[in-house]
Amino acid sequence: MAPLIEVHDLRFRYPLAKAPILDGLSLVIGEGERVAILAPNAAGKTTLARWLAGHLPDGALKAESGFVAMEGRNWSEWDVAERAAAIQFVGQVPSQQLSGCAFTVYEEIAFGPCNLALPEAEVRRRVDEAMVVCNLAHLANRDPFTLSGGEQQRLSIAAALAMHPRVLVLDEPTSNLDPESRDDLIAQIDKLPGGLTIIVLEVALRPSLALANRFLLLDGGRIVADGTAGEVLNDPRCIEALGMTSIAAAMAGLRDAGAWPGDKALPLTLAEARASLGVQHARG
Numbered sequence: 001m002a003p004l005i006e007v008h009d010l011r012f013r014y015p016l017a018k019a020p021i022l023d024g025l026s027l028v029i030g031e032g033e034r035v036a037i038l039a040p041n042a043a044g045k046t047t048l049a050r051w052l053a054g055h056l057p058d059g060a061l062k063a064e065s066g067f068v069a070m071e072g073r074n075w076s077e078w079d080v081a082e083r084a085a086a087i088q089f090v091g092q093v094p095s096q097q098l099s100g101c102a103f104t105v106y107e108e109i110a111f112g113p114c115n116l117a118l119p120e121a122e123v124r125r126r127v128d129e130a131m132v133v134c135n136l137a138h139l140a141n142r143d144p145f146t147l148s149g150g151e152q153q154r155l156s157i158a159a160a161l162a163m164h165p166r167v168l169v170l171d172e173p174t175s176n177l178d179p180e181s182r183d184d185l186i187a188q189i190d191k192l193p194g195g196l197t198i199i200v201l202e203v204a205l206r207p208s209l210a211l212a213n214r215f216l217l218l219d220g221g222r223i224v225a226d227g228t229a230g231e232v233l234n235d236p237r238c239i240e241a242l243g244m245t246s247i248a249a250a251m252a253g254l255r256d257a258g259a260w261p262g263d264k265a266l267p268l269t270l271a272e273a274r275a276s277l278g279v280q281h282a283r284g
């Protein structure tokens with residue numbers, strides 16, 4: 001059976017760019033996976049996200065080689081409505097996700113399903129469901145442009161979910177949010193239905209760790225590491241490009257001071273550190 005998403009030998013260069021930004025990139029993603037694709041700024045995350053979601057090729061922006069396919073069919077074989085019902089893309093700037101055609105949060109979420117010409121009752125059902133998942137019911141009648149950045153990002157995700165996609169591509173979804181809004185949004189994404197395939201493209205390690213269980217490192221236009229958090233985030237190439245989590249950095253300090261065994265993997269999260277140290281989580 002064909003994989004859910006396959007990128008095969010994708011080579012893509014922006015017009016006038018000296019070098020390709022994606023350079024023979026291949027990857028396969030299966031149904032229900034939660035994947036973080038990690039890379040530093042300007043490494044090509046948004047570009048890859050747009051290829052994954054079928055927004056590229058577009059006009060003159062074509063691949064020099066390779067393809068992206070969902071279930072064995074190249075994106076170029078899908079019509080727009082069919083593709084929108086299969087995969088949804090949420091970008092990093094909340095206000096840029098808004099359609100500009102809706103006076104209320106409710107209408108914004110209904111915009112996509114209405115474009116699929118679904119019966120009114122089905123549109124209503126989907127909007128109500130998405131508002132519950134994204135904690136937006138209390139804002140249903142608000143003008144989308146009056147929402148905070150975090151609320152707008154939840155709205156973008158709700159609008160994407162109302163299309164009932166099988167894959168959600170999130171391009172640095174928390175990058176413009178303050179820590180509290182970021183944590184709220186991560187918790188919200190974490191609660192999304194289990195069967196939904198989620199691909200997060202990130203420069204930040206914390207949201208990635210909270211959302212994914214498979215990690216890919218994008219470097220030099222290719223995927224150079226693919227594995228668990230422990231395998232990829234401890235890879236020297238990943239540490240060089242993105243640094244360490246704050247917990248791993250603290251533990252590395254302890255290791256350098258001789259207070260942590262040199263041959264023992266560094267915990268990446270507080271939960272891992274507690275487990276490694278045999279410390280119970282304090283309650284109350």
Ligand SMILES: Nc1ncnc2c1ncn2[C@@H]1O[C@H](COP(=O)(O)OP(=O)(O)OP(=O)(O)O)[C@@H](O)[C@H]1O
Pocket residue numbers: 014015017021039040041042043044045046047048203
């Ligand atoms: N339409 C375009 N035309 C020409 N160059 C582009 C275009 N879009 C992006 N680029 C360039 O391609 C490179 C990769 O950009 P991209 O936005 O994919 O990276 P990124 O990893 O998402 O970056 P960031 O983390 O800063 O958002 C950058 O050097 C960028 O300037």
